[in-house]
Each structure stands twice: as C-alpha cells, then as structure tokens.
Amino acid sequence: MNTKTKSFLSSLPKPSVKDGDGIKAEYSVTILKDASFIYSVWRNFENLPRFMKHLDEVQVLNDTRTLWRAKPFENLETEWETEMIAETPDEFISWRSIEGSEISIAGSVHFSPAPRGQGTQVTVRMMYGPPLGKITHVITKLTKADPHSLLREDMKRFKSYIETGDILSTEGQPRGQGIEYKKTA
Amino acid sequence: MKAVCWNGKKKVTVESVDEPRLINKEDVVVSITSTAICGSDIHLYDGFVPTMERGDILGHEFMGEVVEKGPSVTKLKIGDRVVVPFVIACGQCYNCKNELYSLCDNSNPHGEKAEIAAGYQTAGIYGYSHMYGGFAGGQAEYARVPFANTGPIVVPTTLTDEQVLFLSDIFPTGYMAAENCDIKPGDIVAVWGCGPVGQLAIKSAFLLGASRVIAIDRFQERLDMVRDNSTAEVLNYDKEDDLVERLKVLTGGRGPDACIDAVGAEAHGHQFDAYYDRLKTAIGIGTDQAHALREAIRACRKGGNISIVGVYVGYPDAVPLGAAFAKGLKFKMGQCNVQKYMPTLLNLIEDGRIDPSFVITHKLNLSDASHAYDIFRNKKEDCVKVVLNPAA
Numbered sequence: 001m002n003t004k005t006k007s008f009l010s011s012l013p014k015p016s017v018k019d020g021d022g023i024k025a026e027y028s029v030t031i032l033k034d035a036s037f038i039y040s041v042w043r044n045f046e047n048l049p050r051f052m053k054h055l056d057e058v059q060v061l062n063d064t065r066t067l068w069r070a071k072p073f074e075n076l077e078t079e080w081e082t083e084m085i086a087e088t089p090d091e092f093i094s095w096r097s098i099e100g101s102e103i104s105i106a107g108s109v110h111f112s113p114a115p116r117g118q119g120t121q122v123t124v125r126m127m128y129g130p131p132l133g134k135i136t137h138v139i140t141k142l143t144k145a146d147p148h149s150l151l152r153e154d155m156k157r158f159k160s161y162i163e164t165g166d167i168l169s170t171e172g173q174p175r176g177q178g179i180e181y182k183k184t185a
Numbered sequence: 186m187k188a189v190c191w192n193g194k195k196k197v198t199v200e201s202v203d204e205p206r207l208i209n210k211e212d213v214v215v216s217i218t219s220t221a222i223c224g225s226d227i228h229l230y231d232g233f234v235p236t237m238e239r240g241d242i243l244g245h246e247f248m249g250e251v252v253e254k255g256p257s258v259t260k261l262k263i264g265d266r267v268v269v270p271f272v273i274a275c276g277q278c279y280n281c282k283n284e285l286y287s288l289c290d291n292s293n294p295h296g297e298k299a300e301i302a303a304g305y306q307t308a309g310i311y312g313y314s315h316m317y318g319g320f321a322g323g324q325a326e327y328a329r330v331p332f333a334n335t336g337p338i339v340v341p342t343t344l345t346d347e348q349v350l351f352l353s354d355i356f357p358t359g360y361m362a363a364e365n366c367d368i369k370p371g372d373i374v375a376v377w378g379c380g381p382v383g384q385l386a387i388k389s390a391f392l393l394g395a396s397r398v399i400a401i402d403r404f405q406e407r408l409d410m411v412r413d414n415s416t417a418e419v420l421n422y423d424k425e426d427d428l429v430e431r432l433k434v435l436t437g438g439r440g441p442d443a444c445i446d447a448v449g450a451e452a453h454g455h456q457f458d459a460y461y462d463r464l465k466t467a468i469g470i471g472t473d474q475a476h477a478l479r480e481a482i483r484a485c486r487k488g489g490n491i492s493i494v495g496v497y498v499g500y501p502d503a504v505p506l507g508a509a510f511a512k513g514l515k516f517k518m519g520q521c522n523v524q525k526y527m528p529t530l531l532n533l534i535e536d537g538r539i540d541p542s543f544v545i546t547h548k549l550n551l552s553d554a555s556h557a558y559d560i561f562r563n564k565k566e567d568c569v570k571v572v573l574n575p576a577a
Binding site: 030032118119149152153156159160163164165166167168169170171172173174175176177178179180181182183 | 186187188190191192198199200201202203204205206208209210211239240241242257273275277278279282290291292293294295296297309318319320321325329331332552
C-alpha cells in the first residue's frame with residue numbers, strides 16, 4: 001500500500017467489524033485476463049450483482065460510498081452503506097460498512113499476477129458481523145448459505161463472467177415429470 | 186418431445202418432456218439424429234452415481250442438426266450437421282486454452298460437491314448427474330448445447346451418422362488412452378477390457394505405432410469382435426491360470442510396455458466414503474473392478490506406462506502401489522479432452538483409416554430405450570454398443 005492510501009485509511013473512523021469479532025471468509029480464483037481489466041469490472045461496483053448471487057443492487061452514492069441491497073437468504077432482506085477504505089488501481093480495493101449499518105461487513109480484494117501466463121489471482125477476504133451475531137452464522141450454515149459458500153459461489157461466477165462473458169446456467173432446461181411418452185398414430 | 190429419463194435404480198423411462206430452449210448466449214439447440222448408450226450410462230442405470238435426480242434426461246453421446254443458436258455463437262450456423270463432445274468446455278479458461286477441456290473451470294454450474302470430493306470441480310458433462318453440472322442429456326429428440334463455439338464439430342454429409350457419432354466420446358476416449366501410453370515404435374500394449382472404448386483403444390494403439398496389442402476380456406463375443414476387426418492377440422482371462430505369467434511369456438519376459446485399464450471401477454470419480462461403502466457391498470462389484478488395475482500394475486514392464494481410461498471411484502482397494510513404485514511405472518489418466526482430438530480423428534475417418542462404427546451391435550428406436558439399457562447392461566444378445574434413433 002502506498003503512502004497516499006495509508007493516510008486516507010488513517011483519516012477514517014475505526015472499522016465496523018472489530019478484530020476478532022464476526023466471521024471470516026476468504027476465497028481466491030485465478031482468471032485468465034489482465035489485472036487492469038478485471039479490476040475495472042470490479043471497481044464499477046454496479047456490476048457486482050451480475051455475479052454476486054445474493055446481491056440485488058449496488059447504487060453508487062459518491063466517489064467512496066455505495067449502497068448495497070441484498071437477500072443473503074430467505075426472509076432476510078437487508079441494505080447497508082459501504083465506504084471504500086483504500087484503493088490501489090489494478091491491485092487492491094478495500095471497503096467496509098459505515099457505522100450504524102444493519103449489518104457489519106469489511107472486505108478487500110487483491111489482484112495479483114499469476115505465474116506462467118495464467119492470468120490474475122483475485123483474492124477476496126471478508127469479515128461479517130451478522131445482524132443477529134453468531135447464531136445467524138449457525139442458521140445460515142445449516143441452510144448452506146454460510147458466508148464461505150456464498151463467497152465461493154460468487155467468485156466462481158465472477159471468474160466465469162470475466163472469462164466467458166456469461167455465467168452458465170441449467171435453469172429452464174427440460175426434465176422428466178413422469179409423463180410417459182405415447183406413440184401417436 | 187420424447188426423452189430418456191432416469192427414474193431410480195434400473196429404471197429408465199421414455200417420457201414426454203418440454204423441448205429445450207436457448208438459455209445462455211453461446212447455446213445452440215440440436216435436433217438429434219443419432220444417440221448412443223455409453224458404458225458409463227450403465228453406472229447411472231445401476232444407481233451407483235450420486236447426485237442423480239428423478240427426471241434427469243440421460244445421454245452424452247449424440248449428434249444432429251443445429252436448429253437454433255444464441256447471439257454469441259460464431260462457429261456454427263442453423264442447419265449445420267454436428268457431433269457434440271460429451272465434455273462441456275468454455276474454451277476461454279487456462280485449462281481449455283491448454284487443451285485440457287475435461288478440466289474446464291467454467292462449465293459446471295453445480296461443482297460444489299465435486300470440489301469437496303476431489304478438491305476442485307471439473308467440467309460439466311451432459312446427462313451425468315448434478316455433480317457434473319446437471320445438464321439435460323442427449324438421449325432425446327432435441328438437446329441444448331452450451332459453449333457451442335468450443336464444442337460441436339461440423340461433419341461432412343459424405344459420412345454416415347454411425348461413422349462419426351463416436352467422435353462424441355468413445356473414439357477420442359480410446360484414442361487418448363493409447364496416446365497416454367506414449368507408444369514408441371516396437372512397443373507392445375496390453376488392453377484390459379474389450380468394450381467399445383477398449384476396442385477403440387486397441388485400434389488407436391496400432392494407429393499410434395504399437396507393434397503388437399494384447400486384448401484381455403472374459404466375454405468371448407467381445408474377444409471375437411477384436412479378432413475380427415484388428416490384428417490384436419486376445420486373451421480370455423477366465424481361461425488363464427495366471428494372466429501376468431502368460432503376458433510375460435508373450436513378451437519375452439519383459440512385460441507389456443504399456444497397459445491400458447479400460448475397465449475401471451466406473452463411477453466417474455464420485456469420491457465419497459459412503460458411496461464407496463455402498464459399492465463395496467454391492468455383489469461382486471468392488472473387488473472385480475479393481476482387479477484389472479492391480480493386474481495391469483503387476484504385468485507392466487519395469488519403467489512402463491499405465492494408462493487408466495476406465496473410471497475409478499476414488500478409494501480402490503489394495504492397489505499395489507508398492508509394485509508400481511518399485512518398477513518406476515508412469516501413470517496417466519482422466520476424462521477425455523474430447524475437443525482436442527475431434528478434428529484429428531474426423532480426418533482419420535474421412536481418410537478411411539478407421540471406421541469406428543464396427544463396435545455397433547444394435548440399432549434401436551429411442552422409444553425402446555428401456556429394453557436397450559437392459560440388453561446392454563446384462564450383455565444379452567451379445568450387445569456391445571447400442572445406437573438409438575430419436576425419430577422412432
């Protein structure tokens with residue numbers, strides 16, 4: 001991190017998720033594209049719902065602030081305002097929810113070159129302070145919507161979106177409903 | 186349309202289902218003219234593959250005519266006659282760019298379970314369980330084909346369906362098995378299992394320069410087929426006291442330079458302990474099927490190559506790794522990178538150097554799929570390979 005981002009960071013209030021609190025999730029994918037391209041897709045935050053399955057909308061409020069709306073699992077709709085803490089073009093972005101948000105989230109994404117022309121490693125680290133504390137984590141884990149699985153799924157989708165311009169789906173394909181085929185005369 | 190649906194163990198039914206439509210931008214819909222039953226379909230049929238769901242449409246060896254295409258499809262046009270590879274591959278990820286199509290990063294939308302089992306998810310496959318993407322298969326009148334710029338190959342009208350259909354799976358699979366043997370002039374290759382893949386591996390081994398191929402099976406009709414269609418020597422292991430000793434005698438005491446296991450434990454890599462336990466308790470399955478690999482390892486010459494093309498469950502019993510280590514064997518294995526081989530193999534067919542249709546023993550109607558699975562599964566009527574006609 002350069003001096004400029006450091007001073008920017010130190011000018012901000014304390015993180016919304018305290019060290020040691022909340023749930024940590026991290027995941028990394030390697031994407032066969034240049035860092036600058038991948039970075040630009042991510043940095044345009046309004047793109048994020050295209051691959052973050054449980055994110056409904058991201059609204060850019062100003063240079064550093066965005067409003068996120070999500071439905072992390074059934075019967076839980078939430079929104080929170082996020083501020084960017086640090087940014088190094090083509091390399092790094094970090095953000096966190098502002099104090100007093102419905103849920104507390106802090107996150108970062110690193111973009112670094114992968115060896116042997118394999119593209120760019122994209123590593124996301126998230127800290128969640130869920131709205132109801134650790135009990136929510138247990139519930140979400142049981143319903144398989146735990147932060148790690150969600151992040152994994154979203155990162156896979158992001159990679160597909162960047163590499164192929166689309167995210168492969170099987171929704172809407174035919175399947176048997178138990179209706180026996182009868183030869184028509 | 187009519188489609189062959191999985192409805193539990195030993196129960197496939199021909200059902201009326203909706204016709205497929207385009208879902209992703211690079212999809213095509215193919216009107217199917219020929220579709221085959223693969224040996225690996227039998228493991229779905231036998232209920233050995235987890236993450237199958239009632240109503241899943243089966244089939245991963247099919248060809249037909251492009252009748253619809255999405256906006257991103259640049260390599261195909263409506264009316265093209267195509268063979269579809271069983272492996273779905275995006276063509277854009279690092280593995281696809283390096284011709285490792287069966288390891289595609291982006292073609293399996295339901296890869297979580299594969300990732301838990303194998304560490305990483307692999308490519309999607311048509312009609313082959315939800316762990317392999319949950320894609321509707323091609324034993325139907327129509328199929329949706331994703332990533333159409335990297336999948337289907339256009340075939341000339343001068344060749345019949347039967348001649349080119351097996352480009353979808355078993356010919357490239359057999360060819361890759363032989364290629365993985367790293368054959369040098371004068372090499373002797375032994376092949377365990379003379380099903381359609383084993384037979385095409387035998388043909389491919391000769392094409393790649395093997396001086397001799399020794400084919401091993403216990404079904405005489407399959408060994409007869411090998412003898413009728415190639416110059417391979419055949420061994421019926423039911424009639425041999427000690428197969429490894431016999432192979433030694435046939436190879437001047439050196440052993441085969443390469444051994445192909447075209448038998449496998451055939452459950453397409455669903456590596457769960459629970460599943461393995463189920464398999465072990467199934468009558469005769471667990472031990473018999475690992476037997477081929479054990480024998481191949483023992484029989485192989487020192488420093489030789491083992492090529493595994495039959496599919497393993499993940500925890501085969503008592504694999505003699507000590508013997509493999511002591512002899513410095515080399516192992517290669519995996520699902521076929523079909524797209525890599527299709528153009529080369531189509532050329533071989535066009536040039537008349539091989540006609541893979543020799544493996545076909547039965548041509549039936551799609552509406553008779555239930556009967557077709559039964560005779561193929563139970564090796565009735567000397568059934569080796571079934572091709573289904575979706576129009577009837």
